[in-house]
Amino acid sequence: HSVEVLESVDSTNDYAKKKAKELVDGSVIISLEQVKGKGRRGRSFHSGKGDGIYLSIILKPGFEPTKAPFITSIAGAALVNTFNKFNIQTKIKWPNDVLINGKKVAGILTEMSADMEFIEYIVLGVGINVSGLEFPSELKNIATSLKLEGYDVKKLSIIWQFIYEFELLYNLYLNENTSEVVNILRNNSSVLGKQINVHYMNQIESAIAVDINNQGALIIKTQEGEVKELSSGEISIR
Ligand code: BTN
Known part of the structure; x- marks a missing residue:
């Protein structure tokens, strides 16, 4: 892997997309802050300096574009497994939010460049609220951080654990195995039955x-x- 750590960037996803052609499969971009962090549906993702983990992974799988949405599921499952390693119980709000006590602690934004049959690249973006204590007023009721929930975990430990957990589940998917991920999604869902x-x-x-x-x-x-x-x-x- 190549790992690039930036002090500040507009969005690690946008940066990764700009560099995707020259970077190999599995390259990781991490930034300490994003000044234009993106959420899904044109929303922004609160990304204050030192408050969280903002990272993107460039993937160049050989499979067809229709299989790409599962990458978001893999990332969600990898996040749950990662938090579990630090004794933090989280739930997945299908398809791309990870919650603690009903509030969002992490989000996933997957973007892809592809034609009908060939994926040029996928950029998997993950944002985790780690140590931020203040959210803008419109987010106060829906967002939280590990710190606000009483967990003190080092960002670097989370980053390496997440990359490890993601790679394990991603390799299973490359071998056509989805059951491990789907079991995690099912067993830790905040939406099933609701x-x-x-x-x-x-x-x-x-x-x-x-x-x-x-x-x-x-x-x-x-x-x-x-x-x-x-x-x-x-x-x-x-
Ligand atoms: C969402 O909540 O809708 C998804 C949030 C995804 C945020 C991450 S932070 C790293 C990467 N770069 C971005 O601009 N967004 C994703």
């Missing part, structure tokens, strides 16, 4: 989150009793 809202482009649908299938897709049952499979998307718990 009433949820599914957010589409300009519409919201009420449903129950029933299961997670072997591809990491969320199985939902709508109010009309229709069973659907979401391979990615945005949900909220009602």
